[in-house]
Every structure is written in C-alpha cells, then in structure tokens.
Amino acid sequence: MKHLRTVDDVMTHAVISVDRGARFKDVVETMRQWRISAVPVLSQEGRVAGVVSEADLLLKAQGADESRAVTAGDLMTVPAVTVPKDATIAGAARLMARGHLKRLPVVDDDGRLVGVVSRGDLLKIYLRPDADIAEELREMIMAELIPVGSALVNVHVADGIVHLNGSVPDQSLTDVLVRVARTVPGVVDVTAHFDADDVPA
Incomplete structure (x- = not known):
C-alpha cells in the first residue's frame, strides 16, 4: 500500500x-x-x-x-x-x-x-497495515533524522500504536522522534523508551 x-x-x-x-x-x-x-x-x-x-x-x-x-x-x-x-x-x-x-x-x-x-x-x-506504518517511519528516520552510527532506533507497530526503543545520544532526540512518528498517517499513539547510554559507535 x-x-x-x-x-x-x-x-x-x-x-x-x-x-x-x-x-x-x-x-x-x-x-x-x-x-x-x-x-x-x-x-x-x-x-x-x-x-x-x-x-x-x-x-x-x-x-x-x-x-x-x-x-x-x-x-x-x-x-x-x-x-x-x-x-x-x-x-x-x-x-x-x-x-x-x-x-x-x-x-x-x-x-x-x-x-x-x-x-x-x-x-x-487507520486501515493501513502495521507493517506499512513501520516501514514508512523507518524510512523517515533513516533518511532525515538519524545519521548512521549515532543512534539505534527500533520501530515496532501493533494496532496502529508505534513503540520506539533503543539508544540515542541525546534524550532531547526522543521528543523529536515521537513528534515525527505522530505525523505518519495511520498512527494511533506513540510510546518511546530510549537509553542515553551505550550508544553504538
């Protein structure tokens, strides 16, 4: 789709x-x-x-x-x-x-x-498959937000609810990711749990 x-x-x-x-x-x-x-x-x-x-x-x-x-x-x-x-x-x-x-x-x-x-x-x-929502969000994150190697963002979508987790170099980036996720058509809600430590090199 x-x-x-x-x-x-x-x-x-x-x-x-x-x-x-x-x-x-x-x-x-x-x-x-x-x-x-x-x-x-x-x-x-x-x-x-x-x-x-x-x-x-x-x-x-x-x-x-x-x-x-x-x-x-x-x-x-x-x-x-x-x-x-x-x-x-x-x-x-x-x-x-x-x-x-x-x-x-x-x-x-x-x-x-x-x-x-x-x-x-x-x-x-809101009838979009969860997989489509997840794919679009991953594309947005990779293309626009996260320079390669600076963060690890896992995206999981269930019943239109986006679950983000992983590690980020700055906790302020969490709010940015949540705002971006909410702009994806079909998203019902967003949860985010990021660790600011142990960011991949």
Whole structure:
C-alpha cells in the first residue's frame, strides 16, 4: 500500500454534482439516489460555485424559506468550502472539524472539481497495515533524522500504536522522534523508551 499523505490519496474520484440550473426536485432526487447529504454546484467551467446540503433543502420543508429558491443556484451556500487535492489528510480533517462538515469538494489548482472527500475517506488511514506504518517511519528516520552510527532506533507497530526503543545520544532526540512518528498517517499513539547510554559507535 502506498503512503497515504494527501487528500488525493483517499478521496472519491467519482463525484456527483449538479449545475446551477438544476431544479429543486432534481437536487433532492440526486441526493436521495446517491445517498449523499450534500452536492456541489458547478459553474459552466467546472468550478465549484457552491454547495447544496440537506440543511439548505430543509429550510423549504420547514416553511422557513422566503427567497422563492427553486434551483440549485438559488439554494446553494456560497462560498463553498473546498479543499485542494494536495492538502494533507490532517489539514482536511481540521477543516471538516471546524466547519462541522461531513464532506468536502476537492479541487485542482484551477478550482475545478476533481473529487470529494468524506469523514469516512479520511479514516481510511487507520486501515493501513502495521507493517506499512513501520516501514514508512523507518524510512523517515533513516533518511532525515538519524545519521548512521549515532543512534539505534527500533520501530515496532501493533494496532496502529508505534513503540520506539533503543539508544540515542541525546534524550532531547526522543521528543523529536515521537513528534515525527505522530505525523505518519495511520498512527494511533506513540510510546518511546530510549537509553542515553551505550550508544553504538
């Protein structure tokens, strides 16, 4: 399994969308048919102009909508909250949490819709095999952090929990290793037990 880093790695590429002129009933039917809670509204250029959610539609059902909105263009919430396809998974998760959002349209550098990412998509990182997580972390440690011969770092991963041990020349390096381990997608928690003595020559 490849390293999961960005939204592009986990998003759904087949996206259901509507254009500004889609009628109210068509929007409701689209959402019902595909079992989605929101749908992006696209401009003629394929850019995300807004989003229509169940909450937007329910205003009509509650009798609270006095705007005479009958099309997706009338109903949509603007500006739409979108996420770039190269955004980190952690960044997308923070954006969803702040906005209490279930799904985010994913856009390319030109703002065109290329996918959608849901909460469930972001949770895919926790399905990574422990071996994949351990391999990625070892690569990061060897390539970026530990000069050869200056430390001995053992990596073991079980159920997404990283266990680090060995010996380091400086105990301050322990905090660095723990922080790095926490950045690896799929890591649930990190424990570290290092000996500052008897560092290999």
